[in-house]
Amino acid sequence: xxxxxxxxxxxxxxxxxxxxxxxxxxxxxxxxxxxxxxxxxxxxxxxxxxxxxxxxxxxxxxxxxxxxxxxxxxxxxxxxxxxxxxxxxxxxxxxxxxxxxxxxxxxxxxxxxxxxxxxxxxxxxxxxxxxxxxxxxxxxxxxxxxxxxxxxxxxxxxxxxxxxxxxxxxxxxxxxxxxxxxxxxxxxxxxxxxxxxxxxxxxxxxxxxxxxxxxxxxxxxxxxxxxxxxxxxxxxxxxxxxxxxxxxxxxxxxxxxxxxxxxxxxxxxxxxxxxxxxxxxxxxxxxxxxxxxxxxxxxxxxxxxxxxxxxxxxxxxxxxxxxxxxxxxxxxxxxxxxxxxxxxxxxxxxxxxxxxxxxxxxxxxxxxx
Amino acid sequence: xxxxxxxxxxxxxxxxxxxxxxxxxxxxxxxxxxxxxxxxxxxxxxxxxxxxxxxxxxxxxxxxxxxxxxxxxxxxxxxxxxxxxxxxxxxxxxxxxxxxxxxxxxxxxxxxxxxxxxxxxxxxxxxxxxxxxxxxxxxxxxxxxxxxxxxxxxxxxxxxxxxxxxxxxxxxxxxxxxxxxxxxxxxxxxxxxxxxxxxxxxxxxxxxxxxxxxxxxxxxxxxxxxxxxxxxxxxxxxxxxxxxxxxxxxxxxxxxxxxxxxxxxxxxxxxxxxxxxx
Amino acid sequence: xxxxxxxxxxxxxxxxxxxxxxxxxxxxxxxxxxxxxxxxxxxxxxxxxxxxxxxxxxxxxxxxxxxxxxxxxxxxxxxxxxxxxxxxxxxxxxxxxxxxxxxxxxxxxxxxxxxxxxxxxxxxxxxxxxxxxxxxxxxxxxxxxxxxxxxxxxxxxxxxxxxxxxxxxxxxxxxxxxxxxxxxxxxxxxxxxxxxxxxxxxxxxxxxxxxxxxxxxxxxxxxxxxxxxxxxxxxxxxxxxxxxxxxxxxxxxxxxxxxxxxxxxxxxxxxxxxxxxxxxxxxxxxxxxxxxxxxxxxxxxxxx
Numbered sequence: 029x030x031x032x033x034x035x036x037x038x039x040x041x042x043x044x045x046x047x048x049x050x051x052x053x054x055x056x057x058x059x060x061x062x063x064x065x066x067x068x069x070x071x072x073x074x075x076x077x078x079x080x081x082x083x084x085x086x087x088x089x090x091x092x093x094x095x096x097x098x099x100x101x102x103x104x105x106x107x108x109x110x111x112x113x114x115x116x117x118x119x120x121x122x123x124x125x126x127x128x129x130x131x132x133x134x135x136x137x138x139x140x141x142x143x144x145x146x147x148x149x150x151x152x153x154x155x156x157x158x159x160x161x162x163x164x165x166x167x168x169x170x171x172x173x174x175x176x177x178x179x180x181x182x183x184x185x186x187x188x189x190x191x192x193x194x195x196x197x198x199x200x201x202x203x204x205x206x207x208x209x210x211x212x213x214x215x216x217x218x219x220x221x222x223x224x225x226x227x228x229x230x231x232x233x234x235x236x237x238x239x240x241x242x243x244x245x246x247x248x249x250x251x252x253x254x255x256x257x258x259x260x261x262x263x264x265x266x267x268x269x270x271x272x273x274x275x276x277x278x279x280x281x282x283x284x285x286x287x288x289x290x291x292x293x294x295x296x297x298x299x300x301x302x303x304x305x306x307x308x309x310x311x312x313x314x315x316x317x318x319x320x321x322x323x324x325x326x327x328x329x330x331x332x333x334x335x336x337x338x339x340x341x342x343x344x345x346x347x348x349x350x351x352x353x354x355x356x357x358x359x360x361x362x363x364x365x366x367x368x369x370x371x372x373x374x375x376x377x378x379x380x381x382x383x384x385x386x387x388x389x390x391x392x393x394x395x396x397x
Numbered sequence: 398x399x400x401x402x403x404x405x406x407x408x409x410x411x412x413x414x415x416x417x418x419x420x421x422x423x424x425x426x427x428x429x430x431x432x433x434x435x436x437x438x439x440x441x442x443x444x445x446x447x448x449x450x451x452x453x454x455x456x457x458x459x460x461x462x463x464x465x466x467x468x469x470x471x472x473x474x475x476x477x478x479x480x481x482x483x484x485x486x487x488x489x490x491x492x493x494x495x496x497x498x499x500x501x502x503x504x505x506x507x508x509x510x511x512x513x514x515x516x517x518x519x520x521x522x523x524x525x526x527x528x529x530x531x532x533x534x535x536x537x538x539x540x541x542x543x544x545x546x547x548x549x550x551x552x553x554x555x556x557x558x559x560x561x562x563x564x565x566x567x568x569x570x571x572x573x574x575x576x577x578x579x580x581x582x583x584x585x586x587x588x589x590x591x592x593x594x595x596x597x598x599x600x601x602x603x604x605x606x607x608x609x610x611x612x613x614x615x616x617x618x619x620x621x622x623x624x625x626x627x628x629x630x631x632x633x634x635x636x637x638x639x640x641x642x643x644x645x646x647x648x649x650x651x652x653x654x655x656x657x658x659x660x661x662x663x664x665x666x667x668x669x670x671x672x673x674x675x
Numbered sequence: 676x677x678x679x680x681x682x683x684x685x686x687x688x689x690x691x692x693x694x695x696x697x698x699x700x701x702x703x704x705x706x707x708x709x710x711x712x713x714x715x716x717x718x719x720x721x722x723x724x725x726x727x728x729x730x731x732x733x734x735x736x737x738x739x740x741x742x743x744x745x746x747x748x749x750x751x752x753x754x755x756x757x758x759x760x761x762x763x764x765x766x767x768x769x770x771x772x773x774x775x776x777x778x779x780x781x782x783x784x785x786x787x788x789x790x791x792x793x794x795x796x797x798x799x800x801x802x803x804x805x806x807x808x809x810x811x812x813x814x815x816x817x818x819x820x821x822x823x824x825x826x827x828x829x830x831x832x833x834x835x836x837x838x839x840x841x842x843x844x845x846x847x848x849x850x851x852x853x854x855x856x857x858x859x860x861x862x863x864x865x866x867x868x869x870x871x872x873x874x875x876x877x878x879x880x881x882x883x884x885x886x887x888x889x890x891x892x893x894x895x896x897x898x899x900x901x902x903x904x905x906x907x908x909x910x911x912x913x914x915x916x917x918x919x920x921x922x923x924x925x926x927x928x929x930x931x932x933x934x935x936x937x938x939x940x941x942x943x944x945x946x947x948x949x950x951x952x953x954x955x956x957x958x959x960x961x962x963x964x965x966x967x968x969x970x971x972x973x974x975x976x977x978x979x
Contacts, residue, residue, distance in 0.1 A: 263821055
């Protein structure tokens with residue numbers, strides 16, 4: 029896949045342009061123009077990153093700047109979908125490193141937007157093998173894990189009247205008075221419908237439309253108990269406005285920090301493991317700098333510092349032991365003491381089905397209010 | 398607040414007048430409460446670096462933290478620059494448009510312009526954002542600060558145009574015609590006769606254009622690039638994992654900074670007006 | 676003030692040839708003045724929108740568009756679910772806009788008619804909060820309205836409410852947030868217009884024996900029609916695309932057009948369907964606005 033480079037430095041994804049214009053002959057003549065010129069503006073002493081806000085420890089960025097004189101320029105997005113839309117468009121040009129969630133890596137690669145990672149330049153030896161070579165990117169061809177999270181449930185055991193061990197418990201608890209109307213569920217279709225699919229023993233990456241719709245039915249009737257699908261505010265958990273919520277372990281940790289009575293669980297039979305990754309954008313203007321930055325970020329002491337800053341665990345092997353004793357609720361950073369990785373699955377966006385997931389999410393949200 | 402009437406009212410009038418004062422003050426309190434809360438919360442300790450609704454402790458750390466977060470700092474400065482330019486362009490274009498909607502001699506043109514302006518507000522921002530993105534893709538405009546500013550202007554222009562329009566509708570047409578009778582050109586009439594009368598509306602329209610541009614989220618989210626990111630986009634993204642009090646500190650700092658600038662502008666205005674008044 | 680028109684008789688079209696230039700439809704400077712914003716907007720608004728219309732007939736390639744001609748997108752967009760969402764959004768915007776105007780009018784009236792020396796201060800006070808980031812203010816509003824937040828404490832103290840306040844993630848919270856967000860946008864056009872209503876008129880009305888309320892209904896209100904119309908346009912219409920406040924304050928419950936559209940573009944990466952929905956929304960709202968304009972006779976000009 030090639031990129032057409034214009035003299036003013038912007039670049040267009042050829043595939044998207046072809047898609048837009050359906051003009052194969054025109055594009056063919058244009059490719060002959062500037063490919064050789066692509067590396068002319070490589071080492072400019074800059075680094076452009078596209079990430080969630082506040083996702084890198086400022087101390088570490090300062091350390092990197094001191095060491096190399098390069099301060100990474102971080103632009104932000106508010107959701108993985110926006111990230112994909114931007115990277116898949118000319119607005120995505122100029123980025124060197126992007127931090128996508130694991131769900132989108134396959135599609136980014138399919139659109140030819142990613143640069144294959146040259147493993148000879150980076151040492152992944154310090155990373156936990158559980159987090160490498162996963163379904164969403166076999167062999168880590170395109171991505172290097174940055175941090176990871178789990179989809180779990182945080183709840184108030186008193187209000188719920190018991191323990192929650194499976195997603196069935198979750199649904200049952202949701203219908204009880206005192207819990208109904210105080211539930212938060214995810215705003216992404218697959219995280220909402222996923223639990224029902226798992227209870228039916230299905231794999232959310234391989235199901236077809238019919239199964240997804242069937243599972244969504246239960247969610248639609250459950251929706252009337254749900255208070256919010258928006259981002260979970262830990263304060264609501266702390267003050268009892270929400271007593272049962274689907275969320276990630278870092279939010280749970282913050283909530284328990286405010287209200288120690290709350291409990292966290294990763295429900296069976298399955299749940300989600302998501303990983304935020306570093307990927308390199310094809311024809312990135314500062315590729316060498318990007319590798320240098322990644323090597324820096326992979327250092328064990330940096331991974332440790334990042335974990336403490338953002339609250340999500342870096343993929344460093346043996347990280348749990350390395351965390352200082354003064355870190356509150358350290359186990360929660362990892363989702364608890366005994367997280368079974370074999371019961372975790374990562375979602376991979378499939379163009380055939382993702383439309384149904386998001387359409388049904390809209391319908392579920394409509395059913396709620 | 399002095400309540401002025403040129404006729405003597407009875408107790409009912411007094412009641413209504415007091416009611417209006419109370420309503421106004423209540424509205425002002427309502428409008429100010431969140432920004433004051435934001436300033437207070439910028440000193441909140443929070444929990445594990447995230448903001449909390451309950452005040453868990455008092456700290457100054459978030460202000461230097463916000464300063465050191467380069468991404469946040471750059472987003473703030475970019476927002477200020479972008480909204481300044483967007484406001485400037487929108488004021489000029491919006492005033493011209495608002496005036497033309499009312500005063501253009503051809504009624505067909507007036508209707509067209511009016512419909513056009515309404516359309517600017519009708520189209521949802523996500524549609525504008527995506528279509529601009531795709532438009533720039535096909536026409537090969539390089540995406541940068543200029544395209545970001547340009548993308549925000551249409552809606553800001555509409556806001557200014559409608560405010561100006563409302564004001565122009567109340568202007569006395571005869572004054573313009575008198576000017577025309579006396580041989581003035583259209584442009585001169587606009588500049589010397591109408592603009593001074595429109596000045597308050599232009600000022601207020603400008604303020605609205607500025608605040609609209611500064612707070613613009615949806616279109617900006619599509620048009621920000623590797624080199625330019627804006628504050629609302631940053632803030633909205635921070636909602637996913639929970640904002641830290643640093644963003645509150647940044648917002649409070651920007652607010653105070655803007656207030657200072659405004660106060661300065663008012664001061665300058667006051668000083669330059671004094672000699673004329675005297 | 677209300678002058679005699681007999682000296683300069685002119686038909687509605689304003690055809691009057693006097694002095695150095697003619698006021699006939701077609702003076703060069705008129706065209707240039709109107710042309711500058713039109714050209715700018717055509718490039719940065721109309722042309723991109725044209726692309727949207729073209730794409731609405733295309734086929735989705737997950738993040739791209741394959742040009743063609745198909746009406747499938749429109750068929751889906753017109754389906755029951757989206758139709759209901761559109762209607763619900765219309766109702767929502769109308770209600771919220773009405774509420775906003777109800778709150779804004781007394782404020783604008785006060786500023787325009789009861790403050791002359793402090794006029795600038797009065798209107799500045801209303802506008803100052805808007806110089807801070809909107810999202811931060813909405814986030815702060817969330818904290819104020821949450822349980823054990825300030826609002827709950829105030830209401831409990833005033834005995835207007837007892838116990839925990841469960842205001843967040845409800846429709847009420849969304850309306851509060853929307854009124855909060857759009858208040859100055861509604862106040863400003865009203866002030867601009869109310870300000871120009873001559874005091875002499877209201878005084879004359881009082882002198883002739885009308886009560887305060889009658890004066891308001893029969894003199895002030897009709898004269899402020901352009902302001903009201905502008906205020907409605909500036910609030911109701913953008914409210915149709917509102918998605919941030921329903922998400923932050925309303926828990927994303929129920930579905931409004933803004934969210935439905937955005938999810939087509941971003942989550943489903945289905946640009947053609949999103950474009951078809953956008954075109955339909957545009958047409959629908961244009962029809963409604965056109966109807967309103969026809970009913971109020973072009974948002975009636977204050978005749979002179």
